[in-house]
Amino acid sequence: MKILLLSPPYLPEYMRNARCDFVSLSATQWYPILLGYCGAYLEGQGHDVKLVDAPANYLSHDETRRIIQEYKPDLLVLYSGRMSETNDIEFADPIVQALGCEAVIVGPYASIAPEKTLGRTKVIDKLIRGEFDHPVGELAEGRQPGEIQNLVWKNGDAIVSNPVRPNLSGADLDAIPFVSRFFRDHVNIRSYKAPSEYYPFIDIMTGRGCKWGRCTYCLWVYTYIKGPAYNVRSIPSVVEEFQVISKEMPQIRSVMIQDDTFVGERARAFSEAKLSAGITLPWSCYARADVSYETLRLMKRAGCRNLHVGYESADPDVLKRIKKGLSVDRMTRFTEDAKRVGLRIHGDFAIGFPGETPESAMKTILWARKLNPHTAQFQLMIPFPGTEYYQDMLESGWLNSNGEPDMPQFSNEQIRSMAKKAYRTFYLSPSYLWKCICHPYEHFFGRLKTISRAIPAVFWKRWGTSISSASAQGSAACPQTKAETAASRKGVQEK
8 A cells, every 4th residue: 555654834944743843943853753653664564655744844835735646645644733733634635635545644743632633624534543553554454443443533423532552562663664764765864953963863762651651741641652651672673773773874973762761771771782782873862860870871881972851940849740750959960960971961941830930930040050951942831731731720720812821920921031031041141152162163153043043032022922832741842832824923942
């Protein structure tokens, strides 16, 4: 069967491939990691697969439409976004109708309210919630809708939600062909870039789910791999993929491990195996701020370069309310340890948590400046429906008409203003300016495009709605816009 995997066109610099979707100040594009694994699985099953990542390749709606029409898929797999959902459906529906092909919507955003999302379509009649590799494969095999777990589908005027299947096991994940090879064959790797990573880099996953899995604000914990769960590939499989990347893709300068959090014991096992195999390829990962000094030192020896770390807040009451499971003191000590061994940190901080005040937000900003990670970002939280954070804000009456945090002691306007102040405080600090002097290309000349966009975003009042709202996912945060179709109100993110 011919299967087209589609991340549809939307706004310039828009990206839905992360654990959140946003328009990026820095033109960041992570790989379409979940579509990639689905594609690798489908190819392993013998299907003819094509992946089209329109935003990463600056494809217009017309250009994308022509590519789909020329390929003539039997099945179109639509990876929708939160910001772009209306656009995605209105783009895909008429194409599916004209081609007469099957179609299904997939992804964590579509899993927020699957029945509601499917109810908005006119032609597409299927949606998969949660993991979608195997359900898409079953659709391609011709299984009946009622037989496919995780499927939400239209049966006449009714929308039927099938039972949910167990998450893929480690053995299931090992059986999927390497996503790095799939990306090599299906995308232009130079379309993907992030300020924190060497260029060009590649994304892989060594496991799915978050072992902590309790944070109240995390989208994937509530829509993709739910709750505390971390299903992992075998270490030999991961090491073999690193060897493949080193030998078959010599242009790749580093690997970003896209596991929700690369926990300490997992990092130790991988680092030891990578050192034993003599692999020198650098790598980065997401990490909770509780990894031990000994493990951090081992990771550095094994070529780890950068850690993406979710700090969120310096307010102990906020950390307790969002079930972060870490103290300010522990995260501070972790940061000191990471710096001692020579690891870089990209720090994620957020503003707009339940019960937060301007004073506690300012405390977070000053803490971020004191921690002095290599780079940092400050997001305004957006409560995703279905998360505990959303419910907390809703029941407390702390959401405005746009679904944004807006509290009596900390208004939405104040929250936005505080986010702008956070960027100014961090990036205009003496310590960061010293980084620019010591490494002028990395921190200044190489980021002129980002800087030119950031100046109006953090200084000009008319850009007051352009600092994005966010829902941090462990160590990766997510921005929000108020009206994505209005150019003057686009959401942007520094990352």
